[in-house]
Amino acid sequence: MKVLVPVKRVIDYNVKVRVKADGSGVDLANVKMSMNPFDEIAVEEAIRLKEKGVVEEVVAVSIGVKQAQETLRTALAMGADRAILVVAADDVHQDIEPLSVAKILAKIVEEEQPGLVICGKQAIDNDMNATGQMLSALMGWSQATFASELDIDGDKAVVTREVDGGLQTIKVSMPTVVTVDLRLNEPRYATLPNIMKAKKKPLDEKTAEDYGVDVSPRLTIVKTSEPPERAAGEMVGSVDELVSKLKEKGAV
Amino acid sequence: MAVLLLAEVNNGELAMDATAKAVTAAKTLGDVTVLCAGASAADAAKEAATIDGVAKVLVAEDEALGHRLAESTADLIVSLAGDYDHIVAPATTDAKNVLPRVAALLDAMMLTDVSGVVDADTFERPVYAGNAIQTVKSSDAKKVISFRTASFDAAGTGNSATVETTNGAKASGLSEWVEDKVAESDRPELTSAGVVVSGGRGVGSEDDFALIEKLADKLGAAVGASRAAVDSGFAPNDWQVGQTGKVVAPDLYIAVGISGAIQHLAGMKDSKIIVAINKDEEAPIFQVADYGLVADLFDAVPELIEKL
Numbered sequence: 001m002k003v004l005v006p007v008k009r010v011i012d013y014n015v016k017v018r019v020k021a022d023g024s025g026v027d028l029a030n031v032k033m034s035m036n037p038f039d040e041i042a043v044e045e046a047i048r049l050k051e052k053g054v055v056e057e058v059v060a061v062s063i064g065v066k067q068a069q070e071t072l073r074t075a076l077a078m079g080a081d082r083a084i085l086v087v088a089a090d091d092v093h094q095d096i097e098p099l100s101v102a103k104i105l106a107k108i109v110e111e112e113q114p115g116l117v118i119c120g121k122q123a124i125d126n127d128m129n130a131t132g133q134m135l136s137a138l139m140g141w142s143q144a145t146f147a148s149e150l151d152i153d154g155d156k157a158v159v160t161r162e163v164d165g166g167l168q169t170i171k172v173s174m175p176t177v178v179t180v181d182l183r184l185n186e187p188r189y190a191t192l193p194n195i196m197k198a199k200k201k202p203l204d205e206k207t208a209e210d211y212g213v214d215v216s217p218r219l220t221i222v223k224t225s226e227p228p229e230r231a232a233g234e235m236v237g238s239v240d241e242l243v244s245k246l247k248e249k250g251a252v
Numbered sequence: 253m254a255v256l257l258l259a260e261v262n263n264g265e266l267a268m269d270a271t272a273k274a275v276t277a278a279k280t281l282g283d284v285t286v287l288c289a290g291a292s293a294a295d296a297a298k299e300a301a302t303i304d305g306v307a308k309v310l311v312a313e314d315e316a317l318g319h320r321l322a323e324s325t326a327d328l329i330v331s332l333a334g335d336y337d338h339i340v341a342p343a344t345t346d347a348k349n350v351l352p353r354v355a356a357l358l359d360a361m362m363l364t365d366v367s368g369v370v371d372a373d374t375f376e377r378p379v380y381a382g383n384a385i386q387t388v389k390s391s392d393a394k395k396v397i398s399f400r401t402a403s404f405d406a407a408g409t410g411n412s413a414t415v416e417t418t419n420g421a422k423a424s425g426l427s428e429w430v431e432d433k434v435a436e437s438d439r440p441e442l443t444s445a446g447v448v449v450s451g452g453r454g455v456g457s458e459d460d461f462a463l464i465e466k467l468a469d470k471l472g473a474a475v476g477a478s479r480a481a482v483d484s485g486f487a488p489n490d491w492q493v494g495q496t497g498k499v500v501a502p503d504l505y506i507a508v509g510i511s512g513a514i515q516h517l518a519g520m521k522d523s524k525i526i527v528a529i530n531k532d533e534e535a536p537i538f539q540v541a542d543y544g545l546v547a548d549l550f551d552a553v554p555e556l557i558e559k560l
Contacts, residue, residue, distance in 0.1 A: 016514075017383040026384055098352070099361045124495070127379050130362040133322070133352035142426035143322055145349045148489070158430065163345045164498075165262075165441075166434035166490055168320070172427040182479075182496055183489055218361035222374060222387040230521060233542035239555040242527065242545050251504045251525050252471065252560055 001115035001152075002057045003046045005080065006105055007039040009064055009071040010125045023223040026125075028092050035071045038120025040078075041180045044187040045150060046118050047079035054152045055116070057081050061108055063101050065089050069203065076198035077190030083201070084108060088208040088215045095126055100208075100215040102134035107211040109139060114175065116157070121146050121179040132179035142172035145179045253282030253372055256332060258341035258350065259300050261288050262320070266296035269444035270342035272303050272406035277399040278340050279305035279407070280369050286310070286413075287332065289325055289421070291318030301413040308414050314421035319429035320346045326353035328421045333358060333394060337372070343398035355396035362396055363388070365499075367403035381495035382518030401443060402501035402522055435488065442474040442491065447504045450476030450493055450520070453484060454509025454530065454549060461486045463553050464508055470557050476500065476520075478510045494519035509549045512537030529553065 011017065012032040020027050035043075049055040060075035062068040063086040072083035086104055088096050109117065122129035136143035144150075144159035148167065151158045152174075160169045162181045190198070208215045236242045246252045255278045260267035266288065278284045284305055288297040289312040297311035310332070316324040329350070333339060339354060341347035343365050355362040367385070368376035374389045375397065442448065449471065451464035461481070468475045477487035479494050493500055495515040505523035510516060512528070512535055520526070521540050528541035531548050538544040545552060 011380070017380040019384045026380060097361050099356065099359075102356060125380060127377075127381065127495075128352075128362060128364045129348050130352035130355065130364060133349065134356035134362070137326065137353040137356035142424070143349075143353065144427070145322070146345060161345075162489055163320070164443075164490065166432065168432050169430040170319075170321070170427050171430050173425070181489075182483075218392050219363070219388040219390050222389050224379075224384050224386050227378065227382055227385050227521075230526075230540045232539070233526070233544060235538070235544045235546065237545075239545070239547070239552055239559060242543055243556070243559045245543055246504070246525075246527070249525060 001055050002059060002112060003049060003055050004059050004061060004109060004112060004114040004117045005039070005042050005046045005075065006061045006101070006117070006119045006131065007043065007071050007075050008036040008123045009033050009062065009068040010036045010123055013037055013124055019224055019226050023225055025093050025221065025224045033067070035074050036120050036123045038122060038180060040187040041182065041184050042118040042120050043075045043078050043080060044185045045180060048185065049152065050079070059084065059112060059114065061086065061105065063088050063096055063104050065092050067092065072203055073198050074190060076201045077195040078188060081201065083203040084206060085203060086206045086208060086211070096215050097217050097219065098128050098130040098134055099218065100213060101131050102138055103213045104208060104211050105135045106138040107213065109135070116175060117177045119177070119179050121181055132177045136177040142176045144170060144172050144176060146181045147178050148181050148183045150178055150184065253338065254336045255282050255284045255338040255340055256329070256336040257284055257286045258329065258347060259286050259288045259296060260342055260344050260346060261290045261293050261296045264290055264292035264295060266299045267344070268299065269406055269441070270344055270401050271300060273401040273404045274340060274342040274399045275303050275305050275407040276404040277366070277369055278338070281338050281372055283307040285336070287312065287329070289317045289328060291315050297415050301415050302409040302411050304408040304411045306411055306413040308416065310416055310418045312418045312421055316421050316423035320349065321424070321427050321429065322349045322353055323424035323426045324421060325350045326357065327424065329354045330357045331420050332418065336394070338395045338397060340397040340399060342401045347398045351396050351398055358394050358396065360392040360394050360396050361390065363390065364398050365400045366397050367400045378518070381515055383514060400499060402499045435490065439468065440472070440474045442476060443498050443500055445474035445502050447471045447473035448476045448493070448500050448502045449473045449506045449508065450478065450510060451481055451487065451508050452478040452510030453480035455481060455486055458486045463550070467506070467553055467557050470560055478513070478516045507537050507541070508553060510537055511535045512540065
């Protein structure tokens with residue numbers, strides 16, 4: 001079985017996000033970019049399935065700017081076998097919406113015929129949490145979102161999902177789309193020898209036009225602003241003082 | 253304008269708070285029809301009909317709609333979508349599972365975690381873990397929206413909207429339910445609790461987390477945790493407050509041994525009163541706290557329990 005893993009290049013999760021003064025967006029020029037943390041977990045899970053002998057080939061895909069090539073090299077260094085880069089934007093500030101990404105992925109799925117697509121549950125930039133579900137819908141496949149455990153059992157996948165209030169286990173027909181949550185695994189670091197080897201692994205470059213998908217956004221960004229700041233509070237010197245303040249406010 | 257609102261129904265029960273908050277957001281867009289779908293949903297529908305601002309309730313009962321399975325629920329919503337301009341739900345894990353599927357089937361872009369309605373096409377939503385607020389205008393004919401419940405007050409009750417039955421649910425044959433592992437608790441639900449007490453890495457161990465729970469029980473509060481505490485195994489994942497966990501906005505939020513990483517602040521900074529107890533006076537949590545106490549939590553929390 002082949003597994004497809006979509007990965008996104010996003011602002012590194014340790015970088016302090018700055019809203020541009022003109023309100024046009026978040027400043028992404030000259031900031032550290034990395035693979036979306038949820039997608040790292042997806043890559044790790046695909047590689048583990050290969051190591052267990054359940055999967056023969058792991059194909060990583062990224063859709064965005066040309067620089068997403070670096071993100072794919074990271075996936076290859078972790079252990080993916082080959083990569084497909086779909087260039088769909090020139091400007092690093094242009095986000096390709098999940099609907100467009102899902103449409104391009106659907107075309108790639110038709111070509112590649114994977115038995116399983118594993119992706120992150122959401123990207124930490126647009127926080128949409130939509131691409132996996134959308135791809136599943138476009139393919140008419142089953143879906144298993146927010147996975148914290150994944151077992152492949154013949155032509156079914158048994159998935160434990162993180163839901164409000166606890167966990168849910170479902171069994172879905174393959175082929176399927178699984179979106180992963182934080183606790184599924186801890187992604188490995190790419191070692192230097194593997195980073196070197198990854199440079200020789202195949203990376204195909206395509207464009208959105210190659211797949212005949214119009215990536216024009218449906219959502220126009222009117223403005224981007226800083227979240228409202230909380231007014232500074234006060235420090236209290238003792239538990240007694242804290243209790244009396246809270247009683248004064250009627251909070252307890 | 254007409255709005256179809258997918259109510260949060262779990263095992264036949266309506267999640268009143270989440271649904272009523274979504275109604276508040278939805279009624280600014282037009283007449284609200286609430287859809288209660290599930291293996292059993294009639295009682296939930298009766299309850300939903302009492303929410304102020306609801307024009308009509310549709311009840312869809314079918315085995316295929318049980319256990320929150322996305323495929324058949326999405327197909328049902330798509331079959332009803334013709335009559336509506338907006339398809340909305342509270343931003344629960346169930347809605348986030350189902351709605352993007354609906355959006356793709358309607359060739360619409362998803363609007364996730366909407367925190368403000370500007371007009372029928374224009375919405376505000378947090379991005380970058382709440383570090384920026386984006387105002388977006390949708391050009392889609394039908395808008396598919398999940399509302400961040402912490403951003404809206406719950407609509408009142410006392411209404412008696414009509415309840416109609418809708419048929420047409422079909423089993424997808426794609427997925428089946430195996431089991432639920434839901435933590436049984438007498439404590440209030442985290443996202444709707446009036447008071448939340450959360451512990452962080454500073455609590456130190458799963459055993460010591462009992463101290464956080466004791467303070468919570470004294471206050472009739474829900475228990476939360478930072479991602480660091482969850483990752484360290486001190487607390488279960490569904491207690492996690494933050495960007496990747498739950499977003500809460502209680503009247504009182506008490507953060508104990510939590511440093512205040514951006515990811516955590518994104519999940520609680522809309523709380524009305526924030527109290528922080530931390531032994532590190534430099535902890536960023538103090539910058540958002542209304543009342544900060546620099547103290548060892550193992551001294552301060554027992555004293556607080558005693559004096560409250």
